[in-house]
Amino acid sequence: MLDANLLLDDTETVVAALARKGVAEDTVLAARDALANRRSVLSELESMRAEMNRRSKEVGRLMAAKDPSAETERAGLGDLKARIAQQETRNREAEDAARQEMLQLPNLPAPEAPDGGEADNVVLRSWGRAEEEFRGTTYRPHWDVAGDLGIFDPERAAKLSGSGFALLYGDGARLVRALGQFALDLHGETYTEVLAPHVVRGQLMEGTGHLPKFADDAYNIESDDLWLIPTGEVPLTGLHQDEILDPEELPKRYMTYSACFRREAGSAGKDTRGLQRVHEFHKVELVRICTPDTVQQEFEQLLNDAETSLQRLELPYRVVDLAAGDLTFSSSRIFDLEVYAPGVDKWLEVSSVGNFTDFQARRGNIRYRVPGGRTAPVNTLNGSGLATPRVWAAIIEHGQRSDGTVEVPEVLVPYLGKKVIEPRG
RNA sequence: GGAGGCGUCGCCUAGUCCGGUCUAUGGCGCCGCACUGCUAAUGCGGUUUGGGUUCAUCGCCCAUCGAGGGUUCAAAUCCCUCCGCCUCCGCCA
Structure with a gap:
């Protein structure tokens, strides 16, 4: 597996190196895009989870305090829960896609290896x-x-x-x-x-x-x-x-x-x-x-x-x-x-x-x-x-x-x- | 193959019955600092892993209690499946 950060930050280098192994540029770019997509999907998911965690704890506090607004707050989380489930599906798909792309990319040839076939x-x-x-x-x-x-x-x-x-x-x-x-x-x-x-x-x-x-x-x-x-x-x-x-x-x-x-x-x-x-x-x-x-x-x-x-x-x-x-x-x-x-x-x-x-x-x-x-x-x-x-x-x-x-x-x-x-x- | 038991952040361990102050307890080990002629002892602090944010540090966020699903506003804790280890039985070299 190649270093994901290298592929994201220095795509040109990876494209050039893998070209020597006969890998098409499109293949490398597809993997790069899949990684970038996964990262943004995950980032979105994480902020949704952060909100859920915060509000769930609040529900716990309200219930312990016997606060009547606890039930309202609890019920209000149903929608967020559903959206997280959707985002998790998207994330799983993005992750699988990125992984499959990455598994297909070979190792970079050493600079010292001769050119050609x-x-x-x-x-x-x-x-x-x-x-x-x-x-x-x-x-x-x-x-x-x-x-x-x-x-x-x-x-x-x-x-x-x-x-x-x-x-x-x-x-x-x-x-x-x-x-x-x-x-x-x-x-x-x-x-x-x-x-x-x-x-x-x-x-x-x-x-x-x-x-x-x-x-x-x-x-x-x-x-x-x-x-x-x-x-x-x-x-x-x-x-x-x-x-x-x-x-x-x-x-x-x-x-x-x-x-x-x-x-x-x-x-x-x-x-x-x-x-x-x-x-x-x-x-x-x-x-x-x-x-x-x-x-x-x-x-x-x-x-x-x-x-x-x-x-x-x-x-x-x-x-x-x-x-x-x-x-x-x-x-x-x-x-x-x-x-x-x-x-x-x-x-x-x-x-x-x-x-x-x-x-x-x-x-x-x-x-x-x-x-x-x-x-x-x-x-x-x-x-x-x-x-x-x-x-x-x-x-x-x-x-x-x-x-x-x-x-x-x-x-x-x-x-x-x-x-x-x-x-x- | 059958029956039973077990799996917690390096190692050991608390927590699981009865879901929420678990932000996972304590000990050992390790790292740093202090004290000390040196070591030891002692004290204080730190110590899972992966990812994100950040020039970087600090900090913050997400995930992680064998793995994967499920229930729930909320899971180490409840349910299901799988994997591994141990004990006994069966079989066998």
Whole structure:
């Protein structure tokens, strides 16, 4: 949620900033007008209530004094009561309208984010072997390698749950668990490990910005009015909803290894082969909650943490600075980490490290006590510490050998219990 | 799933039966000031949250006693629905 006062007092700034995210000026102005209208309706309602409160107390005094005019005064309040009821209806409508408009507005992009859309994303740096070095050698896609090893079975996955689900066996399954364990151990010094529910209230989804606009992307359990989390970000960021935190206890750093559920509505058939895009996967998510004055530093550390995971796994990756028009709804700045997968010959997005400034904090009502005594929204950040399906695919493609076996990165050996994955017997 | 109990401004707590001086009591904690060589103790004052008005302060106004409705001139208090917690029973890993 944007700061209502900023939108009211400095509409031009908001219009200009959101234009970079592709939001039409009319949309912003509509929200501004809805806010202004709500404010004037509420103001009117409040003065009516003030009058009612004053005269009601007077009735009480007159009745206690046995004053005969009490009954007259009491009866005279009926009209005011009716007018207040009408104004309350108007106020409720104005408030709902303003809220709906505000929930539709995305976060402001950071001034430093590049202009333009997806085509204008900037590759900041690369790590590991260059893409060109893989030319001249034939790499098979992970679904072929893993299929032949007998550790990946998309056909039966479809039988169980429909298209877009994964089914892994033996070392394939164990590799997922190894990756999760590896990432948790790697980041355990910095982050508090959390095991949170995978099923949450809509309020939490709204807090992170996944609702109401993107309801079609998430799985909803209607019978209980609950949602399957699309990312561990949702419960971790939601931990402190409606709380006022002591600045002494900030920053808070949490991580969770969780399943993630995504309907991927609208993206069917696009780069979906193998494990590139699945409805359910496992991920270690990193979340930081801090004050605005430390957010930049926390952001850099978070990016560094996400990169460290890939470096330890010896996977070549690049850091992409997303252009304003390609930023997600709730973010102000995002650095994507993309791993090069030689089998599919593509850069796979494996982590999206984002700064959400106070946008999620406003939606989720997460505040801290400013030294002066006032409260202010905190800042939130998150990024994948390790997302298994695409990293899993990259490891299979990089480690494949001519005899069909797969050599895994050294750091995973203790977790997998072996250096080479061989065909399942 | 069933029965019962409970939910008050950081924590504990009074108030709810019987609606109006509740502008929500008291204690603890915390903040400020005074006293004091320092600390402690003591005294005085302040301390829910959100919004509005104001350049800002002070002040004033509105809402807020788990949430949402209802009754009433008036609701912490009466009625309804929901949520959460506790105890017992059932079921179960």
